[in-house]
Amino acid sequence: xxxxxxxxxxxxxxxxxxxxxxxxxxxxxxxxxxxxxxxxxxxxxxxxxxxxxxxxxxxxxxxxxxxxxxxxxxxxxxxxxxxxxxxxxxxxxxxxxxxxxxxxxxxxxxxxxxxxxxxxxxxxxxxxxxxxxxxxxxxxxxxxxxxxxxxxxxxxxxxxxxxxxxxxxxxxxxxxxxxxxxxxxxxxxxxxxxxxxxxxxxxxxxxxxxxxxxxxxxxxxxxxxxx
Amino acid sequence: xxxxxxxxxxxxxxxxxxxxxxxxxxxxxxxxxxxxxxxxxxxxxxxxxxxxxxxxxxxxxxxxxxxxxxxxxxxxxxxxxxxxxxxxxxxxxxxxxxxxxxxxxxxxxxxxxxxxxxxxxxxxxxxxxxxxxxxxxxxxxxxxxxxxxxxxxxxxxxxxxxxxxxxxxxxxxxxxxxxxxxxxxxxxxxxxxxxxxxxxxxxxxxxxxxxxxxxxxxxxxxxxxxxxxxxxxxxxxxxxxxxxxxxxxxxxxxxxxxxxxxxxxxxxxxxxxxxxxxxxxxxxxxxxxxxxxxxxxxxxxxxxxxxxxxxxxxxxxxxxxxxxxxxxxxxxxxxxxxxxxxxxxxxxxxxxxxxxxxxxxxxxxxxxxxxxxxxxxxxxxxxxxxxxxxxxxxxxxxxxxxxxxxxxxxxxxxxxxxxxxxxxxxxxxxxxxxxxxxxxxxxxxxxxxxxxxxxxxxxxxxxxxxxxxxxxxxxxxxxxxxxxxxxxxxxxxxxxxxxxxxxxxxxxxxxxxxxxxxxxxxxxxxxxxxxxxxxxxxxxxxxxxxxxxxxxxxxxxxxxxxxxxxxxxxxxxxxxxxxxxxxxxxxxxxxxxxxxxxxxxxxxxxxxxxxxxxxxxxxxxxxxxxxxxxxxxxxxxxxxxxxxxxxxxxxxxxxxxxxxxxxxxxxxxxxxxxxxxxxxxxxxxxxxxxxxxxxxxxxxxxxxxxxxxxxxxxxxxxxxxxxxxxxxxxxxxxxxxxxxxxxxxxxxxxxxxxxxxxxxxxxxxx
Numbered sequence: 001x002x003x004x005x006x007x008x009x010x011x012x013x014x015x016x017x018x019x020x021x022x023x024x025x026x027x028x029x030x031x032x033x034x035x036x037x038x039x040x041x042x043x044x045x046x047x048x049x050x051x052x053x054x055x056x057x058x059x060x061x062x063x064x065x066x067x068x069x070x071x072x073x074x075x076x077x078x079x080x081x082x083x084x085x086x087x088x089x090x091x092x093x094x095x096x097x098x099x100x101x102x103x104x105x106x107x108x109x110x111x112x113x114x115x116x117x118x119x120x121x122x123x124x125x126x127x128x129x130x131x132x133x134x135x136x137x138x139x140x141x142x143x144x145x146x147x148x149x150x151x152x153x154x155x156x157x158x159x160x161x162x163x164x165x166x167x168x169x170x171x172x173x174x175x176x177x178x179x180x181x182x183x184x185x186x187x188x189x190x191x192x193x194x195x196x197x198x199x200x201x202x203x204x205x206x207x208x209x210x211x212x213x214x215x216x217x218x219x220x221x222x223x224x225x226x227x
Numbered sequence: 228x229x230x231x232x233x234x235x236x237x238x239x240x241x242x243x244x245x246x247x248x249x250x251x252x253x254x255x256x257x258x259x260x261x262x263x264x265x266x267x268x269x270x271x272x273x274x275x276x277x278x279x280x281x282x283x284x285x286x287x288x289x290x291x292x293x294x295x296x297x298x299x300x301x302x303x304x305x306x307x308x309x310x311x312x313x314x315x316x317x318x319x320x321x322x323x324x325x326x327x328x329x330x331x332x333x334x335x336x337x338x339x340x341x342x343x344x345x346x347x348x349x350x351x352x353x354x355x356x357x358x359x360x361x362x363x364x365x366x367x368x369x370x371x372x373x374x375x376x377x378x379x380x381x382x383x384x385x386x387x388x389x390x391x392x393x394x395x396x397x398x399x400x401x402x403x404x405x406x407x408x409x410x411x412x413x414x415x416x417x418x419x420x421x422x423x424x425x426x427x428x429x430x431x432x433x434x435x436x437x438x439x440x441x442x443x444x445x446x447x448x449x450x451x452x453x454x455x456x457x458x459x460x461x462x463x464x465x466x467x468x469x470x471x472x473x474x475x476x477x478x479x480x481x482x483x484x485x486x487x488x489x490x491x492x493x494x495x496x497x498x499x500x501x502x503x504x505x506x507x508x509x510x511x512x513x514x515x516x517x518x519x520x521x522x523x524x525x526x527x528x529x530x531x532x533x534x535x536x537x538x539x540x541x542x543x544x545x546x547x548x549x550x551x552x553x554x555x556x557x558x559x560x561x562x563x564x565x566x567x568x569x570x571x572x573x574x575x576x577x578x579x580x581x582x583x584x585x586x587x588x589x590x591x592x593x594x595x596x597x598x599x600x601x602x603x604x605x606x607x608x609x610x611x612x613x614x615x616x617x618x619x620x621x622x623x624x625x626x627x628x629x630x631x632x633x634x635x636x637x638x639x640x641x642x643x644x645x646x647x648x649x650x651x652x653x654x655x656x657x658x659x660x661x662x663x664x665x666x667x668x669x670x671x672x673x674x675x676x677x678x679x680x681x682x683x684x685x686x687x688x689x690x691x692x693x694x695x696x697x698x699x700x701x702x703x704x705x706x707x708x709x710x711x712x713x714x715x716x717x718x719x720x721x722x723x724x725x726x727x728x729x730x731x732x733x734x735x736x737x738x739x740x741x742x743x744x745x746x747x748x749x750x751x752x753x754x755x756x757x758x759x760x761x762x763x764x765x766x767x768x769x770x771x772x773x774x775x776x777x778x779x780x781x782x783x784x785x786x787x788x789x790x791x792x793x794x795x796x797x798x799x800x801x802x803x804x805x806x807x808x809x810x811x812x813x814x815x816x817x818x819x820x821x822x823x824x825x826x827x828x829x830x831x832x833x834x835x836x837x838x839x840x841x842x843x844x845x846x847x848x849x850x851x852x853x854x855x856x857x858x859x860x861x862x863x864x865x866x867x868x869x870x871x872x873x874x875x876x877x878x879x880x881x882x883x884x885x886x887x888x889x890x891x892x893x894x895x896x897x898x899x900x901x902x903x904x905x906x907x908x909x910x911x912x913x914x915x916x917x918x919x920x921x922x923x924x925x926x927x928x929x930x931x932x933x934x935x936x937x938x939x940x941x942x943x944x945x946x947x948x949x950x951x952x953x954x955x956x957x958x959x960x961x962x963x964x965x966x967x968x969x970x971x972x973x974x975x976x977x978x979x980x981x982x983x984x985x986x987x988x989x990x991x992x993x
Contacts, residue, residue, distance in 0.1 A: 055458075055543070055544045055545060075463060076463070080460065083459065083461075084460070086460075094455045096456065097452070098240045098241075098452065099239070103239070107459055108460055110236065111456070111460050111465065112460070155459065
């Protein structure tokens with residue numbers, strides 16, 4: 001494991017009105033590492049993930065990615081990072097319902113300026129890899145929950161990002177489907193060398209990670225080696 | 228290239244989404260399309276008017292005194308008649324040479340008695356309806372006027388060959404060619420012009436509002452979609468371009484739908500307008516500049532509306548945040564717009580000036596006042612719902628929802644409010660306009676029509692009396708013979724006066740049509756003196772014929788009276804005239820220069836007036852018949868009113884559709900909340916009532932502001948045309964009732980979805 005972390009959060013503070021979501025939270029993610037952020041509901045783990053991804057701006061503290069200060073970046077720069085270096089898998093997939101599954105997967109590539117045909121070809125390969133080629137021409141609403149999440153994983157990995165942020169990726173799935181999604185997700189991520197920041201409250205899901213960090217009351221209380 | 232790709236992605240998103248996506252796109256396309264249709268129709272009006280003018284000019288007749296009979300010339304005389312309320316215009320043609328000119332659409336020279344008619348007149352003559360018109364100008368119809376000789380397909384026009392015209396007569400023209408300036412294509416009068424301006428504004432402004440509402444259909448879904456795009460890396464600029472692309476797809480669809488509707492409706496409109504305004508469908512072409520403006524501005528406007536709507540929300544990767552929900556709407560700047568509008572309308576109080584500058588002011592004023600309705604309404608709704616107190620659960624749910632976000636509901640209602648305000652203004656003007664016509668005050672209790680013989684002969688009086696009395700539906704005939712006479716010197720050698728005086732001779736019954744007579748017996752003479760005119764001196768001697776024995780002296784007993792209401796004399800500009808009963812002439816054999824035949828008609832006889840006109844034309848095709856109290860202006864106003872009502876109903880239907888879409892969207896968005904409410908035990912009836920209140924509160928407020936604004940505008944317009952100021956309760960009631968009905972229908976149409984969302988099966992999935 002390289003000594004220099006890829007992604008670092010230092011003493012993040014973030015409040016929503018009178019509610020403190022993060023209170024001096026710090027964490028590091030190394031390239032290729034799978035880090036699970038665990039904790040009870042309302043502990044601040046999702047907020048921490050959103051800050052790490054540059055989606056939320058902390059009130060205090062700093063997030064650096066590959067030596068660049070995310071918190072100082074303009075929105076357009078952070079959008080470009082999300083397009084090219086980051087991938088996302090959320091509980092409900094966040095797929096665009098108007099596009100087919102294939103088009104959804106190709107979307108980050110097309111937003112990055114890739115030609116349509118090349119983007120679709122690449123997307124088709126990822127759908128095949130995640131064993132959901134059969135829903136390529138369907139819209140997300142026509143696919144099952146498990147298939148939808150696998151499409152979301154394919155979309156997160158299609159740009160070969162350096163970090164994938166996953167917020168309860170199996171939260172809306174039954175156990176069997178959840179396991180299958182995690183197996184495919186982790187395998188694909190490891191194959192591409194992407195780091196994964198995984199928010200979950202299920203130990204079963206956290207077991208797929210290399211390290212676990214427990215978040216409680218907006219702080220990262222402990223970081224453990226899993227495997 | 229990348230930007231184009233983002234626009235293309237937006238277009239792709241707009242056509243995706245399955246059935247609901249297509250429904251949304253179709254609604255936008257239909258909404259924008261209807262707006263485009265109305266804009267294209269408005270853009271075609273100049274072309275239609277130009278084409279009509281060109282066609283009218285091509286057949287116009289211009290008198291040329293230089294022409295002599297040896298040249299290829301033609302004598303012509305215009306004949307103006309009518310059938311029921313529709314004007315029928317013709318031209319008597321008397322060629323003086325084999326190569327005499329032919330009017331457009333007439334292929335050959337006409338023999339005396341030959342009749343060539345427009346297709347519409349031909350159809351009318353051939354139909355049962357046209358029985359009273361048949362034989363008016365003879366029965367030898369030898370052809371049909373071609374399209375190039377008519378201003379529109381419904382025009383009632385004819386050419387009649389004759390050999391009775393006399394060169395040099397005041398009403399006969401000698402021509403060598405048809406064409407040239409045409410006085411008949413004069414512009415609209417001030418009243419109709421004002422109505423046309425108001426009508427355009429009233430119809431087009433809600434269209435603009437509707438277009439802006441239509442492009443927001445499904446905006447909540449779109450915002451969520453954009454958030455998903457932000458998550459995968461779209462920046463703010465990209466999301467705007469993608470949203471613009473989505474809107475452009477709807478706008479492009481709207482342009483296509485609008486163009487198709489325009490092509491279809493244009494054909495119908497050509498036949499739906501009154502005969503005198505009819506035009507050929509091929510003449511309905513938008514003016515190129517205006518069409519180009521429509522094609523460019525509609526999509527541009529829709530994109531601007533979308534981008535402006537996006538400014539109200541913050542699209543973030545985690546979702547959409549509405550901006551400024553806590554910021555209260557300010558009143559003062561919203562009030563500035565209608566106040567400026569009213570200021571621009573202030574000159575109307577002194578009457579309408581038809582100069583272009585004044586027209587621009589009036590249009591700008593009307594637009595600003597009506598836009599003011601759309602601006603003040605959001606403030607009014609917000610201010611009102613924040614003051615509303617709790618009542619029933621349904622009321623609370625509706626009020627709280629409106630307190631949270633009244634913008635969506637208000638947007639649809641603005642269209643209704645502007646439309647109703649404009650309609651009330653228009654109707655208010657139209658309802659009182661009938662009072663405007665000075666002719667409407669004429670006494671029609673004795674006689675209802677007149678026939679004017681401009682070139683009577685010695686036996687004309689007997690002929691008119693005999694022939695008109697025979698006509699079906701004519702119950703009585705009265706004659707007024709007229710001549711101009713100068714007072715002659717009482718003694719030889721004195722200079723004659725240069726002032727001619729009109730002298731009318733008729734029975735008391737006939738004279739009472741022209742003057743206010745308190746009492747009248749045969750043997751009486753009167754001087755009819757409009758205000759401010761000089762009366763002829765009693766004792767003045769007039770020559771009523773060519774012989775010395777036609778000298779007649781105005782007796783000192785001649786009473787000075789005022790002109791009867793609704794007569795030319797009562798309208799100013801006429802000098803004093805003398806009216807004489809036959810008994811006062813002392814047996815003088817007068818030589819009349821004009822003759823007016825007063826005709827009493829039996830109202831129970833169908834088309835009595837037309838039977839009379841036919842009888843009159845058979846005596847003299849050039850005789851001019853007219854009702855004593857013509858209703859021409861009010862008829863045109865009636866057409867304007869009908870068109871406006873149809874337009875407003877169409878707009879109300881559209882706005883109702885957009886409100887329904889809003890209701891359905893809101894129900895879908897709030898299905899979780901609905902599920903919770905039903906789980907609590909809330910009755911469906913309560914939820915239904917809450918939907919009703921939610922729709923009704925903004926509509927009631929919108930109608931209130933529309934009634935106030937519309938009534939103020941109506942009063943301003945009534946003042947502009949010097950009509951009596953009156954409040955048109957009927958219009959207010961009818962339009963408000965129609966809008967209320969629309970609210971109920973909209974709510975009712977949304978209820979099936981509400982029931983569907985709140986059924987037990989639906990609740991489990993939530």
